[in-house]
Each structure stands twice: as C-alpha cells, then as structure tokens.
Amino acid sequence: YENGRYHLPVTFSPEYPGKRSSDTNYDLALYRWGLETVISLRKTLGITEPNLNLWTKSLSQLAGYSIDEDGNYGIAAGVPFAIGHRHFSHLFMVWPLATINWEDPASVATGRQSVDHWLTVSMHSGLTGFCRPPFAVMSMLFDRRESVYTNLTYLVDNYILPNTFYHEGENGACGETPPMASSAMQDMMLYYWGHTVHVFAGIFSEKVPDASFHRLRTEGAYLFSSVFTDNATQWIYIEYDSPFGPVEDLIIKTDLPGPFVTSPSTVKVSQNADGTLTVTGLTSRGDAVMIYSSGSGGATQFTISPVTPQTQYINYWGYHEMAALPPSNVEALPDNLSVVAHRNNADMFTFRSADGRCLGVDSCTEPGRLVLADCLQPGASSCSKFCDACEQTWLLHKNHLVSQATGQCVRFSGQQLSAVHSKCPFPVTPSLLHPKERFPWTPPAHSPGVAHTTSNATAFLLQNKVLAASDFTSWVV
Secondary structure, three states: OEOOEEOOOOEOOOOOOOOOEOOOHHHHHHHHHHHHHHHHHHHHHOOOOOOHHHHHHHHHOEOOOOEOOOOOEOOEOOEOOOOOOOOOHHHOOOOOOOOOOOOOHHHHHHHHHHHHHHHHHHOOOOOOHHHHHHHHHHHHHOOOHHHHHHHHHHHHHHOOOOOOOOEEOOOEEOOOHHHHHHHHHHHHHEEEEOOEEEEOOOOOOOOOOOEEEEEEEEOOOEEEEEEEEOOEEEEEEEEEOOOOOOOOOEEEEOOOOOOEEEEOOOOEEEEOOOOOEEEEOOOOOOOEEEEEEHHHOOOOOOOOOOOOOOHHHOOHHHHOOOOEOOHHHEOOOOOOOEEEEEEOOOOEEEEEOOOOOEEEEEOOOOOOEEEEEOOOOOOOOOOOOEOOOEOOOEEEEOOEEEEOOOOOEEEEEOOEEEEEEOOOOOOOOHHHHOOOOEEEOOOOOOOOOOOOOOOOOEEEEEOOEEEEEOOOOOEEO
C-alpha cells in the first residue's frame, strides 16, 4: 500500500519476453475482476460477508493500469508493450474480462487503440492462429463485424487441421485454440459486456445472412434463443433460470425494431435513449417471454431450425477438399500402395505399388497429373525421376503430402491417399520444400540401413541424424 493505492508485487505477464515489474496489467485485471465478482455474488446470494468492507476498499484504491505515453495499455509499471508476441495477457481488461468502463468513450477508445497496437507491433513477429479467436471477440466489442468473420474464417482455413486440432511449430500442441474459436463463434451470437446482453453482435450479415441459437446462457441466469434471417433479428425468446431473483435490470442490445410485442404481455419491454431495451417482469425461475416486432405482421412462427449450409464447408471436419484438380487429372490409386522409404521423424516418404510403380506428379505429358510411373529398375527400392524432370519425394506436413517438385498436395492418412490439390491449404515455402541444413556428402558403398545410394548425393541433417537425397529426389537413411 503506497500513496493511497494498493499495488501488486513484481511478477510477469504471460509469455511476454520483456522485463518484469510490479502492477502487471494482467494481474491487476484479474484481481479487479475477482473483487467485483465476490462483491456482486454477496449481493446476489443475500449473505452477510465480514470481508465486504475490505474488498470494497481494495477495489476503490487498487492501482490503475499501466498506460504508455501514446495511450496504449502496457505490460506493467514502467514496461510498455514494445515486443511483438502472440499473447493478449496485458489486454485482459478488454477481453475476456471486459471490465473497462464501456459507458466512457475515452475508456473504450483506449481499449480499441491498445488492441490495434498489440496487432501492429506483433504483425511481423508473434501473430499465430492462437491470436485469431481473441481478436475476433475484441473486434466484436468495438463493432468491427467484418473483422470478427475474417479472423475466425482465416483461422479455420489456414490453421485448424481436418481433425479440429491446432499446433504451433513442429511439436507445439496448442489445445486451447480450437475451444477458444468455438467459444468465439458462440460469442458472435450472444455476449454480455457493459451490463448489457448483446444479441448477434458479431454477425457480419454480408457473409452470414442466417444464424440461430437455442438456450445460450448469459450472466444473470438468463437463457436466450433467437433467429437471424434476411439480415435481421426476427425474435428473441428469454427464460429466467435462477432461484434468487434478478439483481439488476435485464438490458438487451439488438437490431430488432420496435414497437415490440411480448408474450405474455405481463413482461414489459421499454426502449432506452441509447437504443437498448430494458426487460422487466422476469422474476421467478421458469418465467419466460417471447419478444418480436409488431411490424412483422404479428409473427406466429417461432421456429429454430438449421440454417442452409454453405456447401464449401460441408463435411469440413471430415475433410473439406479445397481447390481439387479436375477428376481427369487424378489417376485412381491402387489399394496396395505402400511406403517403401520412410525416414522416422523426418516425415519424408516415397510410395510404390505392388507392381513396382512409384507415385509422382507428371510435369511433362500432362502437367499436374498424379501418376504411378514405371521408373524402377529391377530390385531397386526407391524412385528418382519422372520424365527426367519430375521429383517424387513427398514431405508430410499438416496431414498432407507435399510434392517437392511442384508444391502440390495429396491428402494423407496413415498410408491412404486421396485426391491431389492444386493449392495446398497452407503456405508452401522454399524452406518447407527443402530443409536448410544440408552439406555435400558421399555415402559409403555398403552402409547399413542404406536403401538407395548414388555418387551424386546431397546430405541433410535432421533430428541429429544424416539423410541423403539424390538431387533432392529420394530420401535414404
């Protein structure tokens, strides 16, 4: 306690690589939210709490957030956000806690500016798929609906694997990102902040003309259901589900136009000066109300049903085939196609059928065609060329086999292959196709474990073991 303020000791902001200091915004936001929550719960539960005065004093005299000279939320006392990284820990007061004063334009402006600053500084170092869900919800808080949509779709299209998993780097499982994305998609439909329930606040109607949800729970123990069609909210159904009775007015922000009809009529809806609605009359568990616009012609059909799916996303989590080549460019693959050269942990493969043909991409007679070519010499165990120009080494990356010759993709699961794709669902860079650590090397003539050797070989160092490639074409151990 110093100068009339409670301060937090020296600690660190999660994942930030800069120095440590006292009063990290991350910890201040959590401590402030914790105090506000226990004070509110005492009122909700109607209990006597001996520590109430201490909690109230601590909250009113808690140190303020660190803000740099440009008006952005910093990391901690004397530590601005100056090093790009993926984590939004210094912005917890914006999201997920949403404890800034949403009725104060200056407070909202600081939050919006700080989110932009985080992304600007991190643009070239630190942004990952992990950043997309929080930025989507933060965009919703500042009424940037298109950004909500583009960040979530960018995450799914570029980072989320067909099995719904996500990782960063070679071995960096990041299990919190897919659930965070699922949560963000629900937040688009219904979210509570600034003492207000926001209905369809994150829906970008130009791309999402139809949406619906059923019995999503919000603060205050209310269960909401609603339908959004023809680029507008059609109705809202609210159920009260608490045995304690409401502790604050139920305020809703929606694009549903008035005048309003409520059923039952004992529940009232009034419109506030800021355009929000105040709902009164839901006082006991089980109370419910349907709210719709009288301009709808007295809507009588209140049905929630699945929206018409966008065909490009059907079966997305099984496998959504993106930019597949025409069927004429895909040769049927035999069931007995098998791995004949595989370097453990290096994820490099060659494939051969039982009749001795090897898998490759033709760049001569029919460019882009996935083919099985007769390129093996009797007794050989690996392929090298197609038409003297096509390399047949495949890199396993994000559940796809990538041709080192063309950059094209083949979906790979176990030893099963599916259609070739002209465009991979992830960036194919030179560093992906050809590892950086390489040096000239000529293997001994009879090295144990060598599947194929040549006098003109290049060696690669992966996982502290030596692999050789003949003109970048065939991996051998």
